Amino acid sequence: MVGKKLTKQEELLLQDFSRNVTTKSSALFYGNALIVSAIPLWLFWRIHQMDPYQSALVWAAMTIVSTYLVAFAYRNTKFILKHKVAQRREEAVNREVMKSLGDDKKMSRKEKDERALWKKNEVADYEATTFAIFYNNAFYLVLAIILSFYILKTTTPTMYPLRLNV
Amino acid sequence: MRLQLVLIGVLAVCFGNADEDHGPAWLLASKTLHNQFVVEGKELVVEYIIFNVGESAATNVVLTEESFHPEDFELVRGMTKTKWDRIAPGANVSHTIILRPRVYGFFNMTAADVSYLSSEDASEPVHSYTSAPGEGGIMRYRDFDRKFSPHILDWAAFGMMTVPSLCIPFMLWFRSKSKYETIAQQSRKTN
Numbered sequence: 001m002v003g004k005k006l007t008k009q010e011e012l013l014l015q016d017f018s019r020n021v022t023t024k025s026s027a028l029f030y031g032n033a034l035i036v037s038a039i040p041l042w043l044f045w046r047i048h049q050m051d052p053y054q055s056a057l058v059w060a061a062m063t064i065v066s067t068y069l070v071a072f073a074y075r076n077t078k079f080i081l082k083h084k085v086a087q088r089r090e091e092a093v094n095r096e097v098m099k100s101l102g103d104d105k106k107m108s109r110k111e112k113d114e115r116a117l118w119k120k121n122e123v124a125d126y127e128a129t130t131f132a133i134f135y136n137n138a139f140y141l142v143l144a145i146i147l148s149f150y151i152l153k154t155t156t157p158t159m160y161p162l163r164l165n166v
Numbered sequence: 167m168r169l170q171l172v173l174i175g176v177l178a179v180c181f182g183n184a185d186e187d188h189g190p191a192w193l194l195a196s197k198t199l200h201n202q203f204v205v206e207g208k209e210l211v212v213e214y215i216i217f218n219v220g221e222s223a224a225t226n227v228v229l230t231e232e233s234f235h236p237e238d239f240e241l242v243r244g245m246t247k248t249k250w251d252r253i254a255p256g257a258n259v260s261h262t263i264i265l266r267p268r269v270y271g272f273f274n275m276t277a278a279d280v281s282y283l284s285s286e287d288a289s290e291p292v293h294s295y296t297s298a299p300g301e302g303g304i305m306r307y308r309d310f311d312r313k314f315s316p317h318i319l320d321w322a323a324f325g326m327m328t329v330p331s332l333c334i335p336f337m338l339w340f341r342s343k344s345k346y347e348t349i350a351q352q353s354r355k356t357n
Binding site for chain 1: 308309311312317320321323324327328330331332335336338339342343346347349350353
């Protein structure tokens with residue numbers, strides 16, 4: 001068994017049940033997380049009137065922490081969503097793949113099924129990734145506004161970035 | 167009838183003489199701030215009202231305001247030293263100055279000085295003071311802006327910044343979802 005090469009199906013299954021993401025997805029997650037973590041800094045500066053020079057260190061530290069946490073949220077949400085999306089799209093993806101490969105007589109049934117499975121995984125991965133980013137971005141921004149303007153209204157603005165990341 | 171005429175004559179003399187013997191002028195002065203909030207860098211309106219509650223006219227009325235030091239307050243409009251030649255008994259006058267605080271923090275607003283001659287033949291002026299608003303706080307501009315400014319442009323800019331982070335992932339997801347739901351619906355119809 002040692003050194004046995006995994007089939008495509010086994011690889012896909014391993015990928016399916018793993019929370020690990022590809023390098024490309026990871027870069028996408030961290031990039032988006034950084035952007036969405038930096039957006040509330042505008043509110044802290046312009047509306048809460050925090051001095052950017054005095055608050056630079058706090059802002060930088062909290063943005064980094066927030067980026068990590070938001071990317072972590074993306075990963076987890078994507079993992080949960082992927083299975084649900086895969087179940088919903090199975091029929092449509094199979095139909096699409098069979099339609100495109102239906103006339104190809106060189107390909108065996110097994111290869112077509114593998115291709116459909118791969119396509120289903122790809123579609124599920126794509127939709128889960130995009131929806132996870134959208135959902136977590138919306139949740140983070142709404143939470144940032146509610147926390148800093150309503151719940152933490154009476155505290156000093158310096159505390160906002162710290163508490164936002166708790 | 168004769169007795170009545172004598173009585174009327176006596177009363178007329180009494181009241182006639184009473185006109186020449188008035189009490190002195192008596193001025194009451196108030197100093198009020200028209201602002202609900204005193205804010206650094208924003209106009210502060212101070213109004214002085216002087217009432218003559220005495221029986222004579224007050225002359226050479228001088229109002230002197232020295233509590234707003236030029237280092238702490240910029241005089242925008244009005245004069246800190248004002249003079250009225252005469253304030254009739256029962257009359258009142260008002261004076262307003264507009265200042266702009268240069269600093270923030272606690273500030274004790276003391277009374278302004280009022281001096282006047284209590285009658286037309288008085289030589290020594292009477293010194294009096296207005297009411298004093300007392301200690302108050304001058305709010306920092308940043309805190310006032312944070313609390314009260316609508317920040318419409320800032321919110322609009324925030325909205326513009328959030329659009330790519332929300333709309334792009336949503337549109338990408340929605341496009342894929344629509345495509346495969348259409349395919350699924352078509353396959354259900356053909357089946």
